[in-house]
Amino acid sequence: MAMRRLGYETIIVNCNPETVSTDYDTSDKLYFEPVTLEDVLQIYEAEKPEGVIVQFGGQTPLNIARGLQEAGCKILGTSVDSIDDAEDRDLFHSIMDKLGIPMPESMTASDLDGAVQCAGKLGYPLIIRPSFVLGGRGMEVIYDEIMLREYVAKAVGVTPDRPLYLDRFLCHALECEADALSDGKDVFIPAIMQHIELAGIHSGDSACVLPPVTISDENKATILDYTRRIAEELKVVGLMNMQFAIENGKVYVIEANPRASRTVPLVSKVAGTQMAGIATELMLGATVKGLGLHKHKVIPYYGVKEAVLPFEKFPEVDPVLGPEMRSTGEVLGLADSFGLAYYKSQEAAGAPLPVKPGKVLVSLSEKSDDVVAAAINLVKLGFELVGTEGTVKYLWSKGVEAMVVAKIGQGRPDVLDIIKNRQVSLIINTPSGRRDSRADDCRIRQAAIKYKVPYLTTVAAAIAAAEGIAAAMSGEGEVRSLQSYHAAIK
Numbered sequence: 048m049a050m051r052r053l054g055y056e057t058i059i060v061n062c063n064p065e066t067v068s069t070d071y072d073t074s075d076k077l078y079f080e081p082v083t084l085e086d087v088l089q090i091y092e093a094e095k096p097e098g099v100i101v102q103f104g105g106q107t108p109l110n111i112a113r114g115l116q117e118a119g120c121k122i123l124g125t126s127v128d129s130i131d132d133a134e135d136r137d138l139f140h141s142i143m144d145k146l147g148i149p150m151p152e153s154m155t156a157s158d159l160d161g162a163v164q165c166a167g168k169l170g171y172p173l174i175i176r177p178s179f180v181l182g183g184r185g186m187e188v189i190y191d192e193i194m195l196r197e198y199v200a201k202a203v204g205v206t207p208d209r210p211l212y213l214d215r216f217l218c219h220a221l222e223c224e225a226d227a228l229s230d231g232k233d234v235f236i237p238a239i240m241q242h243i244e245l246a247g248i249h250s251g252d253s254a255c256v257l258p259p260v261t262i263s264d265e266n267k268a269t270i271l272d273y274t275r276r277i278a279e280e281l282k283v284v285g286l287m288n289m290q291f292a293i294e295n296g297k298v299y300v301i302e303a304n305p306r307a308s309r310t311v312p313l314v315s316k317v318a319g320t321q322m323a324g325i326a327t328e329l330m331l332g333a334t335v336k337g338l339g340l341h342k343h344k345v346i347p348y349y350g351v352k353e354a355v356l357p358f359e360k361f362p363e364v365d366p367v368l369g370p371e372m373r374s375t376g377e378v379l380g381l382a383d384s385f386g387l388a389y390y391k392s393q394e395a396a397g398a399p400l401p402v403k404p405g406k407v408l409v410s411l412s413e414k415s416d417d418v419v420a421a422a423i424n425l426v427k428l429g430f431e432l433v434g435t436e437g438t439v440k441y442l443w444s445k446g447v448e449a450m451v452v453a454k455i456g457q458g459r460p461d462v463l464d465i466i467k468n469r470q471v472s473l474i475i476n477t478p479s480g481r482r483d484s485r486a487d488d489c490r491i492r493q494a495a496i497k498y499k500v501p502y503l504t505t506v507a508a509a510i511a512a513a514e515g516i517a518a519a520m521s522g523e524g525e526v527r528s529l530q531s532y533h534a535a536i537k
Contacts, residue, residue: 317350319533390515404429405472
């Protein structure tokens with residue numbers, strides 16, 4: 048649409064017929080073809096366009112950008128060399144070292160002995176992945192040498208050219224993102240997004256909120272500074288997505304993606320900034336200052352993105368989140384308070400939180416003060432907590448009332464019985480992370496899906512849910528148009 052406004056004929060190449068870009072009136076010409084080097088080059092030869100934009104197709108077009116350029120195609124926007132600098136982890140690490148920007152310690156290994164040695168230096172837990180993966184595929188958090196040996200034994204095609212990447216896992220770290228618009232010199236960042244789930248959950252599966260709710264002003268300033276410096280160093284023209292993690296008050300860079308990410312529609316809607324259109328203008332020579340983008344925006348409301356997960360279609364799968372992406376879509380909730388925006392996002396994702404007091408099943412492997420705070424809030428709202436003996440004893444030790452229910456197979460009614468009988472209206476069930484201790488956890492989560500009981504698998508989601516239920520019970524909020532939200536931006 049931006050190209051049309053600027054007087055260009057546009058051509059889209061897309062192999063996915065389920066997207067809006069394949070509506071017959073979105074572009075002047077549309078090719079239903081695989082996004083491979085061979086197919087795109089044939090179209091390029093036939094159409095002879097002025098240039099090719101690779102930023103709006105996710106990872107796939109970036110993977111063929113070098114081949115397109117070598118075959119004579121003009122790549123618009125960020126250069127192919129800059130794309131490679133961001134994609135190659137060793138190169139990117141060296142650029143971060145040069146800029147003095149911290150990243151989690153990482154190493155590479157091409158066999159089991161090398162992986163064990165790396166793990167000894169990095170320490171457990173660590174996060175491991177094959178090189179050149181999409182959507183976090185094959186990515187796993189490893190807690191000990193037994194898990195590491197199992198993982199390497201199953202890894203296929205690991206060679207010195209295609210090694211395994213091992214990173215120190217940032218424990219209890221808050222993850223966040225920033226999408227930047229750049230003209231190669233100046234950079235504009237509409238908003239920072241805060242993930243609700245902690246680091247270790249794939250960004251596509253994590254709920255996130257913008258503006259952020261618990262990130263300190265100092266950390267926000269650091270995130271903006273790092274994003275600007277990295278965009279300038281990589282000479283980004285168009286869009287860039289940055290992912291960060293904050294561990295013990297220190298901001299670490301996880302990765303830079305020199306392309307539009309799945310968060311672009313979210314930021315565009317919440318911040319009132321049409322990022323895809325602006326990025327296109329920047330790729331065609333416009334400047335950040337020329338487009339009036341140098342002013343900082345203050346957003347006086349909240350937008351919460353929630354992932355839509357397909358677990359009800361797969362009853363045998365453990366519906367727990369991790370570094371491998373599982374989501375098949377996403378929704379957005381907007382409201383004046385974070386709690387209500389979170390509540391709306393859950394309703395939109397098809398898992399509405401309860402608004403009438405009932406029983407909440409609490410099953411915790413991870414016991415922390417944050418969980419206690421969420422539990423206290425739910426009790427104040429009139430909910431009755433039930434759980435297995437270990438969890439209930441922990442809640443009692445913190446002064447929180449709860450009732451014991453039998454573990455699976457250790458009496459009747461047990462945990463599964465009360466879910467089947469629809470005696471609980473919400474389940475908080477945090478997995479331990481180690482696969483061998485998940486059996487009961489897994490059956491609880493599967494029962495939650497089967498009997499359509501809303502369930503939460505992270506402490507952060509439990510805290511957000513307590514806020515959301517409180518907001519919904521108080522009756523705050525109203526239906527408002529997107530335009531009225533945008534009018535309130537200062």
